[in-house]
Amino acid sequence: MTSPTTPAIPADSCSLMTDENLPGTAARETLWVLLEHPGGWGRDILDGTVFGADLSAALKEKMAQVGARLLLIRQSGREGQKVKDAGARRRAFLAVTGGRDFSPARLYSFEVTGAEDLLSLPLETPGNIPGAVVSRETLTLVCTHSKRDRCCAVRGRPIASFVSEQLADGSVWECSHTGGHRFAPVAISLPTGYTYGRLNFEQALTLAQEAQKGQVALEGLRGRSSHSPIEQVAEVAIRTLLADAGEHPGPGDLTPDEVTATEPDLHTARVTHRDGRSWVATARRTELPPRPASCGKDDAPAFSWEVVSLHPGTAA
Template sequence: MTLPRCSDVHVEPLPGSAKQGSVFVCFEHPGGWSRDVLDGGTFGPELTARLKSALKGRAGLQLIRRPGREGRLVERPHLFIVHAQSATTELLRVDGPEAILDLELETPMANGGTAVAEPLLLVCTHGKRDLCCAVKGRPLAATLRDGPLGHSVWETSHTKGHRFAPALMLLPWAYSYGQLNEPAAASLLEHAHAGDFFHPGNRGRGVFDSAGQVAELAVAQRLLEAGERLRFGDLTATGGQVSHIDGRCWAVDMERTYVEGAIASCGKAPKAAKVLVARSVEQTG
């Protein structure tokens, strides 16, 4: 029996599935990406061990490259340091991955780089991790790169959630997205440049845990459906408690349940998956 591709099976809710993290190092590496970019196959065992030590508990690493053949020709790689809590991005041009070892990662804009005001949209194309990301991510990245805001688009290594491919990460806010077609992804990019919250395909903000992601998206949906303008970063979530920068607060009741037929990765058999869903939203302040 031939199993379907994992991203062709849409049984899991998107909210609550975002890659978690608040600090990200995005290094331009147009060469080959091994299955895990820190398994020794990309940078070799010695440098990989040093990179792991330098980043552990401090930041997540994303390898990035420009879509298309021109993205393989790099003289001095881009290196972005993103602090999602403060929504700040710092850009350095470096000689190689060794530059990651000396980064100051605890404080935003502490490395003498250039502040980047515009968002970055990372599209996972990491085919060695899962085929779906190559099949669905690469065409989307190429199309977006040819659009009017294409300078903000990068291919990236694994972002978690290839079963939702094409899988995207929006920085500097650390929102993950999935299952967007080309028009929807282009709309996401337009919203991001305006700072306006984009709800379709939103899997959550990585600075929150799974419950916080579900709760924030439930409140965001309620506000957007009421016709309110919402901007990225307006909401903060702690578990089921959500607050707005204007002082309003909500309590979101959630339930853990199961869905049948989820496929975690291509080649794996379908199974039940535990998910967290919002049941009600009540304004408390």
Template structure:
């Protein structure tokens, strides 16, 4: 059997889950293959949730790692994330039907408390792909042991199980893949300080694949030069033509043009059991070129 996450040919950059608003609902078990396929919450409620969330927000089911995560009391934690504003709030709900009553148009409209700490969501969705359970659960358990205060959660499908362990970082909505325990600990330690982390970074869910790759190229350039960078600090202006560079601007006024091209990547296995295929990936054609500033 072809185990998808064992194939490392595909670049990580440019593969992030694209979403700007998230509902992270604590639901300890019974995640069907697609949490909105009707098997997790029943057909009637699922239909209502789909209508509520379509084009508005992405739903992630979450639970704490280990046995503790399989037990939830009468109240369920629900984190609401607006990645563009980098704002995360937490409300307590009695059940998934209360998601229907949430106002997801912006922060501060549901009576929730603002969460200042980051959350790391590690995909452990076994029914979607076995790699997520085999590689995700040990990572979530280890990082939960190192970082207290409920910073680490198991989550349902994050897109990209071929990159397991696959991770979402909130409140910024960045995706990461192929994380080791050491890299995961470094990622979370920097996230607590709001600092950008490049290794294993797949990109921002707010950006197109081209812009994800361009942002990561400039971020790597800055961090290698010893500069620090916060999530969301860089501004991206995608070009109307796919052959034109992406402009990346720093808050201090510096700007870089990143020339990109699509290349064929052989040996990509999308899911466990699939045959390897050839895909296409955006990659930088050259290093970022400084066009404004010194």
């Protein structure tokens, strides 16, 4: 297997800085709604460019009501750019990330004729969506949202194409903005919500393959979207610790809970294994030199999480 050549990146790209640690940077979402939508996506999928002002406003309200994040997805390459005929059925998914109190992640698959169908569906109770089935699929979504940030397109599209060709099972999709252009190429594994950044071709393929086997790849791991930043940091730290000892817990084997900080910049989280073991991680949120969070943006404050202690036991 030969990986494609990494594309040239413009010198002013937001994703070239690598001093911000990845753990603790995943977007926080517990419910993801995915809608197949080939073609262009506009700068923001709900800014009126894609669906018009009225439908976009209604979709925003619907997602807010059910506590969900809408992503548009498409197959990689030319196939993903082919606009479907009006009324053609489209694939849709709803991912419940789980991860709290060992709750399982679930993926529901169904079909719609368009985005307007989402308005009348009981997304908060996916088992009641007409025609929805619990899917055994594990999806790998790679952000390629060029109008939102060029880094995601330049770095994400080759990754999505490569992994899609290697797996050839329809489980890899290009997706709209997930958060974190500065970490491009970025990907998210659903239904678990494990989020990744700064991926190369081999790492992206590995995360997709490991997810299909019920495992969690560690290279490029930013955290799980169902967890707070400090919980993400703690879980990644524990997974790394266990991996060094030859142990690789699955997505449902660890659950974190945040503990009140004892100092303004110090935060603590406890991570509990299904078998009863627990660990406590304390991390400091440190300030970094300002930088743009997205290509073309002005400099903004930046921070990074640094683990300062990690030990077995319970927090006081």
